Structures are given as structure tokens and as C-alpha cells.
Amino acid sequence: MKEIINSILDKILNDISLDYNSIYFLIFLACFLGIYFLMFNNKIKEIWLLIGSLIFYCWAGWQAVLIVIFTALTVYIITMRMDSIYKKYDEESKELSPKEKNALLISYKKRTNVYKFIAMFLIFGIWIFVKVCKFNEVDSVLTFNDMFSHKGIIVPLGISYYTLSSFGYILDVGIVGNGPGMVRKIIPEKNPMRLFSAMIYFPHIVQGPISNYNDLIGQMKKLPAFSYDRVCSGSQLILWGLFKKAIVADRLVILTKTVFDYPEAYAGVEIFMAIIFGAFWMYADFSGCTDIVLGVSEIIGIRLNPNFRQPFFAEDAQGFWARWHMSLSGWTKSYIYLPVAMNPKFMKLTKNMKKKGHERFSSFVKAFVPLVLVWIFTGLWHGTGLDYLAWGLYWCAMMTIGKETEGIRKKAWKLVNVDFEMQGYKIWCRIRTFFVFAIGRMWTVCGSAAGFFILWQRMFSESRLWNLTNNTFFSLGLDRKDYYIAIFGILVMCLVDVLHEKGYNLRQSISKMVLPVRWAIYFVAIFTVIIFGMYGLAVDSAAFAYGAF
Numbered sequence: 001m002k003e004i005i006n007s008i009l010d011k012i013l014n015d016i017s018l019d020y021n022s023i024y025f026l027i028f029l030a031c032f033l034g035i036y037f038l039m040f041n042n043k044i045k046e047i048w049l050l051i052g053s054l055i056f057y058c059w060a061g062w063q064a065v066l067i068v069i070f071t072a073l074t075v076y077i078i079t080m081r082m083d084s085i086y087k088k089y090d091e092e093s094k095e096l097s098p099k100e101k102n103a104l105l106i107s108y109k110k111r112t113n114v115y116k117f118i119a120m121f122l123i124f125g126i127w128i129f130v131k132v133c134k135f136n137e138v139d140s141v142l143t144f145n146d147m148f149s150h151k152g153i154i155v156p157l158g159i160s161y162y163t164l165s166s167f168g169y170i171l172d173v174g175i176v177g178n179g180p181g182m183v184r185k186i187i188p189e190k191n192p193m194r195l196f197s198a199m200i201y202f203p204h205i206v207q208g209p210i211s212n213y214n215d216l217i218g219q220m221k222k223l224p225a226f227s228y229d230r231v232c233s234g235s236q237l238i239l240w241g242l243f244k245k246a247i248v249a250d251r252l253v254i255l256t257k258t259v260f261d262y263p264e265a266y267a268g269v270e271i272f273m274a275i276i277f278g279a280f281w282m283y284a285d286f287s288g289c290t291d292i293v294l295g296v297s298e299i300i301g302i303r304l305n306p307n308f309r310q311p312f313f314a315e316d317a318q319g320f321w322a323r324w325h326m327s328l329s330g331w332t333k334s335y336i337y338l339p340v341a342m343n344p345k346f347m348k349l350t351k352n353m354k355k356k357g358h359e360r361f362s363s364f365v366k367a368f369v370p371l372v373l374v375w376i377f378t379g380l381w382h383g384t385g386l387d388y389l390a391w392g393l394y395w396c397a398m399m400t401i402g403k404e405t406e407g408i409r410k411k412a413w414k415l416v417n418v419d420f421e422m423q424g425y426k427i428w429c430r431i432r433t434f435f436v437f438a439i440g441r442m443w444t445v446c447g448s449a450a451g452f453f454i455l456w457q458r459m460f461s462e463s464r465l466w467n468l469t470n471n472t473f474f475s476l477g478l479d480r481k482d483y484y485i486a487i488f489g490i491l492v493m494c495l496v497d498v499l500h501e502k503g504y505n506l507r508q509s510i511s512k513m514v515l516p517v518r519w520a521i522y523f524v525a526i527f528t529v530i531i532f533g534m535y536g537l538a539v540d541s542a543a544f545a546y547g548a549f
Contacts, residue, residue: 018059020206020292021245028056029296036300037226045223049197049300056202057157064156065200071123072196075166078119079173079188082112086184109175119170127163130155131384158205160381164331166199169213171335186214194220203296207289209307209327216302224301229511234298236507239525240496241291244284246533248489252281254477254534260445263454268463270476271455278445279438280490283311286325305330310497315429317398317436324437328381332374340370367403372396383444387451391443398436485532 018025032052039045057065089108093101156162172185189195198216199205224230259266259274266274290307297304307326314320321329340346346369353362372393379392410420418425443452464472474480499506510521 018056020289020296021242033299040225042221042223046194046197046220049201049220049223050193053197053200053202053205057200057205060157061154064154067126067154067156068162068200069196071126071162071166072192072199074119074122075170075199076188076192076195078115078170080190082115082170082173083188085111105175112174116170116174119167123163123167126156127159130159131380158200158207161205161208161210162199164210164328164381165213168210168331168335172212172214189214189217201302203293203300203302204304207286207293209290209293209305210331211304211327219302227301230301231299232511233507234295235522236510236525237291237295237298239295239522239529241288241293241295242529242533243489243525244288244291244493246529248486248493249281249285249288250534251478251482251486251489252277252284254482255473256281256445258476260451260455263446263451263458267458267461269465270472271459273473275438275442275455277486278441279434280493282441283308284489284493310501311437312434312494312497313430313501314433315426316402316433317395318402320433320437321395321399328378332378336374336377337370340373341366364404368400371399375399385448387444387447387449390449390452391440394440394443398440 018028032048036045036048036052039048054065057068085108089105093104096104169186169188173188175184189198194217195213197220198211198213201211201216204211256274256278259270260278263271287308294304294306305327309323309326311320311324314323350362350366353359353365375392375396376389377392378395379388379390382388382391413420413425442455443449445451446454473483478486496506510518513521
């Protein structure tokens, strides 16, 4: 009987996916929200939110939850211990002068460093182990027996995201800043279940955004009542995310995967078009998932930070990463770039360089060292191969070159009387930045750093321009109809981004329309996703680009 039950459970877990773009997730969400909105007590809502997150998480493999619980306990114990140390400081510093307080605080800060190192070793140790073992078979539904039998590695759902959020939370509990400006950023949460609930909060666990647990816990303590307007607004965002994913991304991935899996078989125009479509695929896929996540969370009543802000309108590499994967950029800035740049020993080193007359070199080192550390980390966060390391160093180089040559380029443009505020110049900068992004992806799309050079070699060894006028493109997995639908979807995405860039809030405008018009738009959007979305046996519609993170 036990074997029969286990067999049935295994079949259900393997055959029914709760990925954000699956019908089963929408059913799960409807059931969860139907009960959630019947609750009026905040504590009961918090408990139900934790239960819903546990169900969602366990569906991907219940034994992986044990690893997350271990991480949560590590975070909780470390932060409680750090908090007790700082409480002793509060007691001892009451009658001290500001200078004495500062000296005492530095000593207490050093006492907490050992706990930070323990946390780093345990939390990042698990993450690094999983990352390294991704060269082998990985699966979140494996058991510990399977793992100990060398059949694969258990990968906790969203490990890359909760690892960064957890360690950022620990650092925020510590002292921020140096000298007289040192302060405690946050007071840690005393309730371990609230902390655990924030870690596995189901709307954001799979693909982020990387969250500030202190902010998330604060919102969970004050969950709002049902709001029709909030439900409509969140549902609009979910529909928009499904449009990007099912109509655009799931079509483009067929073409790009066909070319990038066997680049030696293609050349010139096929590779060039795959690179262009690949950039739009990544944007549609990643931002589509983010929109679904933000929409679900908005319905619940919790505000998550945005992850995208019209990235293809960026005019340089730095501007692009201020708009793309904003939560990761913000995390690396707060916990890698600024701590290194503001480190007293590093600042002293660059000042000594400046005093010795190496002002230009001092300025370069001051900006470059923290930047290269950020991008080495960012590259390895995305993947452990040399291709991802090269990708990270590529972006570091693009930012450094852009900054160091800015003055020269502006002088050159002025010689030909170019107005930097001219719309044509801004369009040129945006196109240039788009290609910087698209070329950067060439490092990783083939699965190895060598693939980058294979793509360039094949692209220039033979152009095959005649394939633009024959039916060759329709042999790459998409027929003529699918091409037109994908291109139409890209144009719609670009149009919406143009409106948002101009400050036009499309969702608010739709919400203010009269009821019949508003619901007509909703029904058109729903049936568009259903009719034109890529669903079926031949389509891996459940696989988001960052779903394995």
C-alpha cells in the first residue's frame, strides 16, 4: 500500500508542474487566493501564506526544503547572536563620549565578524557546492539517498536568490559604514517562522527579484485587506508576463536553440538573426516571469522591487545594468562594490597613488578594482564555467572602456557638430548598447567559451545573405505564421516600453476605462495568450531562462 501511495505521489509531482506559466500554477493560485481573501486576521493570513509557500516549494521536491530550513536556521541563529552582542554595546555605551562610543562600537563590530564568516562559509558553501556540481546531473526532486548514491545533486528551488538575500540580511543586521557614521541598519526578526516565510515566499522564490527580507517581513506583518483594484492591476501584470513568455519567448527560443545548439551548421545571416532574436528572447522570458511574480505579489498585497525598467532604452553599458536585473545590480553595488570602494585600506592606497602624482591611475584603480570584483562574482553567480567568467569580464571591460573613453568620444562627436541631446544621437547610443548586450550573450549561448569564437568564425566565413529571400528561416523550427506572431509580439513589447519610457502608465489608464471597455481588453488579452501562446507537446513552455537558479 505504501509503495502504491508513493508511486501515485511521484507521478503527480513529476507530471504536474507548478511553474509560473503553467495552468496548474494558475489553479493553485486561484485556490490559494480564494482562501486567503476569506481571512481577516493578519496572523492567520501569515500562516496561510507560509503554508501556501511550503506547498509550492515542496512540490518541486520536499527533501530540498530541509536544506532551506538549515539555511534559515543558520541565518536566524547568526543574526540573533549578532543582535545580543550589539545589545551589550547599547548597555555599555550609555554614558560614553562620542569618541569612546565609536571605539567601543568598532570592537563590538569585530566580535560579530566571526559570525559573518561562519554564515558566509555555510550559506555560500552550499550554493558553491550546487554550482560546481551543476556539471553533473542535478534535480530538486531527488532524495538524499539518491544523492549519497551519486545519482545526482539536490538543488533547492531558488537557491541563488535566497542565498544572496539571506547573506544581505545578515550584513544589514551588522554595522554599516566606517568611522563616526557607523550605524546598525536593521534589527533582526525575532520570529523564525516569519524569516522562513520570507525566504520561501512563493511568488519570488524561483526567479527573484532578490528581496530585502527586512522589508518583506515588515509587509507580511501588515497584510492589506482584499482590494478589487489591486487584484485587477496585478492580473493585468500577470497577463502581460504570460504574453511575453507564451507568445514571444517560447517562439524565439525554438529558433535560437536550433542555431546555437549546432553553430557549425549555420553561418552569416542565420547566426546574426539568432543573436538578435536571442536578445529579445532573453528579455521576453526573464521580464515576463518577473511581471508574473510582481503581479501575483501585488494581488496578495506585498510590493516587490521591480527588476526591469525598459533596458533597451539604456544609452551605455552602465545604464543598461541600472535597468536590467535591477535587484542583482543593487545587491552587488550594496554588498560588493561600495564595501570595497569605501574600505579604509583601499581608500588609503588610492590616496597614496594620488599623492605620488599618479592621479589618473589612482582614479582608474579606485573605479576598476571594485567593478572587476562585482563582475567576476556576477559572472560566476550565473554559471561556473569559463564562459560565464568571460561574460562577466566582458561587461566589466565594456563599462571600463565606456567610462575611460567618454571624454575622447564626446570631443570627437563635437568635432562633427553632434548634439548630444539630439534624438538621432540617443537612438544610435541605444542601438549600440543593444548590440553590446546581444554580443555579450554570445559568450554563454553555446555552453562553452569556445562557442563565442565559433559563432564569430561561422558568421564571417560565409554570409548566406540569399537566405533572407528564400524559405531557409522556416526550416529552423518556426513556420511563417510563427515568425509573424513573434515579430508582432516584439513590436508590441517595444511599443509598451516606449509608452512606459515616456511616463505613460498603461495599467492605470486601462483601470480608469469604463467597465465594458476595460473587460473587453481583458478578454482580448486572455484569449490572445490562449490562442497564440506556444503550448503543446513540442514546446517546453514551462522552462524559464532563470528557472534553474
